[in-house]
Amino acid sequence: MTDDLEGRTFADVSAAVADAIRQIRCMLSLEIVEFGQIALDRAIDIRCPDGSARRIDFSDAVKVLAHVA
Numbered sequence: 001m002t003d004d005l006e007g008r009t010f011a012d013v014s015a016a017v018a019d020a021i022r023q024i025r026c027m028l029s030l031e032i033v034e035f036g037q038i039a040l041d042r043a044i045d046i047r048c049p050d051g052s053a054r055r056i057d058f059s060d061a062v063k064v065l066a067h068v069a
Contacts, residue, residue, distance in 0.1 A: 024061040
């Protein structure tokens with residue numbers, strides 16, 4: 001687990017979720033380039049000013065398609 005000590009501010013939760021999805025996809029693409037594999041068993045937790053939280057699982061940020069001949 002890695003905490004983001006600086007954090008970011010977004011207009012609303014939807015904007016924070018969209019950014020988290022982009023960040024996840026970026027991390028996964030770098031893993032593919034570096035290692036040829038990805039791990040989908042992680043998540044990004046979004047903390048809201050009101051104390052609520054939202055978890056974005058890596059597996060929810062991508063769709064894995066099987067090659068169909």
